[in-house]
Amino acid sequence: MSRLIVIGGYSLQTAQTIEIYNADKQNWVKFGDLNTQKYAFSAVQVKGTIILLGGAYSSGPTNTVESYNLDSGIKKTLRPMTELRKYPHVAVMGDYVYVFGGHNSHSDNIETVERYDPKNDIWTKMPPLPTGRHGCGVVVLNDEIYLVGGWSNNEPLSMVDAFNPTTRTWRKCSSMSVKRMWPGVTAVGGHVYAIGGRKINSHITEKYASVERYDPIIDKWTFVASINLPRFGIAACPFNENILAIGGGDGELVSTVEEYDVVRDVWRVIGPLNVSREITNAIIMP
Incomplete structure (x- = not known):
């Protein structure tokens, strides 16, 4: 039975x-x-093993990579990334782990992309991002990896880019209606969902409850039901054909968890986390 x-x-x-x-x-x-x-750091699951990528120590961003066995608690050091990355954006597709953007030691938005081969413990450079960014959502749908929103050049983004790992090419998709930094992003039923997020204008943070759904066939975003608590830094994931929006921040860290009924277009609040957290990782373990 799968574990979340x-x-x-x-x-x-x-x-x-x-x-x-x-x-x-x-x-x-x-x-x-x-x-x-x-x-x-970012965390993903590859064949039952959790891989922890990048992040930061008290001294600053790191390029360290570790594997972690959930049941035994054993960690192993893997080959580091070629770049220091705080808040790296990570997706698993096929046999590889793809790492996009993030922050470096100068707090610059990174344009570079790397691919990790867990079997051979090798990193390979990929074509760079069209726009260096951090604070975006990343999700796999069909044969592409979508990067949604984010932050670049001191402003939030509504842009959406899709990367094809087979052809190693980028294509631009329709932008969201709302500029979103740190949206929760996931895919269910052939659609991409962008949940919440924030923007910062004149040092004032505006948090969103709105949710947009992307249809890749017609390249269009549509608003669906909003979450109950406006927030950013949500971990979003599919669960039993629905969507969970986990944690986040609304000025303070929150423990709120909401479930979206994709068919009924309704959100409901379910059991909260024990530890309030934002910009976290939700992983389905086999």
């Missing part, structure tokens, strides 16, 4: 704790601690 876990977060304290969702009781159970000194 939440791992990592914006701060060192929240990044330590791993939680697992109990679907029968609709609550979260603390599973353990990572015992790491880094935070703001």
